[in-house]
Amino acid sequence: MAFGWTKTRFSPIGIDFGADSLKLLQVVLGEPPSIVAAAAAVVPEHARNDPAARYAFFADALKRLTRSQPFKGKRAICSIPAYQTLLQHLPVARSEQDDIDAQVRQQLRQRFNINPSRMVVRAFPVGQVTREGGAKQEVICLAVGRESVMRHIAMANRCKLDVVGMQSEPLAVVRAFQHLYRRKSDVDRTTCFIDMGAATTKVVIAHGKEMAFAKTIHAAGDHLTRHLADITHIGFIEAREARIQKARSLAAGDAARTVAPGQVQMGRSRSPGVSTMEDAADELAQTALAAPPMPDPEPAELATPNAGADSPDTIDCLIDELHLCVRYHQSMFKDRPIEKLVFLGGEARHVSTCQKIARALRIGAQLGDPLARLTRISQGRPPEGVDLREPQPGWAVPLGLCLSEANL
Numbered sequence: 001m002a003f004g005w006t007k008t009r010f011s012p013i014g015i016d017f018g019a020d021s022l023k024l025l026q027v028v029l030g031e032p033p034s035i036v037a038a039a040a041a042v043v044p045e046h047a048r049n050d051p052a053a054r055y056a057f058f059a060d061a062l063k064r065l066t067r068s069q070p071f072k073g074k075r076a077i078c079s080i081p082a083y084q085t086l087l088q089h090l091p092v093a094r095s096e097q098d099d100i101d102a103q104v105r106q107q108l109r110q111r112f113n114i115n116p117s118r119m120v121v122r123a124f125p126v127g128q129v130t131r132e133g134g135a136k137q138e139v140i141c142l143a144v145g146r147e148s149v150m151r152h153i154a155m156a157n158r159c160k161l162d163v164v165g166m167q168s169e170p171l172a173v174v175r176a177f178q179h180l181y182r183r184k185s186d187v188d189r190t191t192c193f194i195d196m197g198a199a200t201t202k203v204v205i206a207h208g209k210e211m212a213f214a215k216t217i218h219a220a221g222d223h224l225t226r227h228l229a230d231i232t233h234i235g236f237i238e239a240r241e242a243r244i245q246k247a248r249s250l251a252a253g254d255a256a257r258t259v260a261p262g263q264v265q266m267g268r269s270r271s272p273g274v275s276t277m278e279d280a281a282d283e284l285a286q287t288a289l290a291a292p293p294m295p296d297p298e299p300a301e302l303a304t305p306n307a308g309a310d311s312p313d314t315i316d317c318l319i320d321e322l323h324l325c326v327r328y329h330q331s332m333f334k335d336r337p338i339e340k341l342v343f344l345g346g347e348a349r350h351v352s353t354c355q356k357i358a359r360a361l362r363i364g365a366q367l368g369d370p371l372a373r374l375t376r377i378s379q380g381r382p383p384e385g386v387d388l389r390e391p392q393p394g395w396a397v398p399l400g401l402c403l404s405e406a407n408l
Helices: 051-068 097-112 146-158 169-176 184-188 221-232 236-251 277-289 312-332 351-361 393-402
Strands: 013-017 021-028 034-042 075-080 085-092 119-131 134-145 162-168 190-196 201-207 210-217 340-344 365-367
Touching (some): 013 393, 021 393, 051 146, 075 393, 085 097, 085 119, 119 146, 119 210, 119 312, 134 146, 134 210, 146 162, 162 169, 162 393, 169 210, 190 312, 201 312, 210 312, 221 236, 236 351, 312 351, 340 351, 351 365
Parallel strands (some): 075 162, 340 365
Antiparallel strands (some): 021 034, 085 134, 119 134, 190 201
8 A cells, every 4th residue: 555645835924024014925835836825914104103113013913913814834934124124235355255244244334334243234246347447246235233133033933933034025026036037048037126115115136036136215105105195185094095096996997008118018918829838937927927907097197186196206216216226237237138127016006107117217017916826725714904816016025935945
């Protein structure tokens, strides 16, 4: 008699401590992964600018959501919030990794007046550059206060979770889409992920599945929501809901139409047939990155008070910063033009904003839906705080956490 042994490979619970919401996700590891449980809770207005109130909210919401949803096990991987992270490109002398880490710490002390002993620091070499007439190694430095890291771990421990990893948001974003770059030729593909959140916009340029550039821009959704609240004399949460409802109404528009280069191109593009594994990979890529149509805004709509609520100063600032990101990447990798923009984050729901950015950068773009390819495991209880029937561009970080390796 033969005995078959199977063991379900549950991922750790991915916990995204975002500026706008707390998100939890767990999947069964496989190809494609399957969603075990998902839950989210919006950060209330009083906790958005009060660190003590924010931590108290996270602690209460984390305990409630892990008990009310069918999460399996106690292992968890947490995000390091972007608004608490220093993200900086630094040139260092070419050497071994240990020496690179030492040089990065020295630059943190000298250039930014930061005591590296109080920080958790990671350095990621990304290429060679010429600085001051000599060849240097370009690295992406990620640094976060050690106290902040330990506070998040302690919070999870109080909820009886075993934290096995802490990951930065840029790395989690790349990890969420790594399945699209499995062929040898995919190493030559260059994609720019623009994760527009509430407090920050994260820009990550990847060569295949490897991060080559990263930057945090402090212009994001909360600036636009506060602008709407100010000009319409309503509360912040009410303005947030009004913007979300407007985004949903635009997303429910007519079918996708052909757009010129530089516009946001949406719609599920399906090939007539799939004959090879490489064709299948391309098909999967289109499915995973596609989402419902993003119609062009009508001129009349742009003239309405609500449509004009997005602060032009914030969007123009964001576009200027993105231009700088593109030029910096081009200066480092002259033979690696960006092929595609992928919009992520809660703000990616806002069609006109994405279109304006794509037109300004003159690069084709799509709305990323990291959960599109995942299958659902029926648990009898619907997810709390998230509708999995809709595209969820804001869930790249939680999925990337689930697919990350333990590092603690």
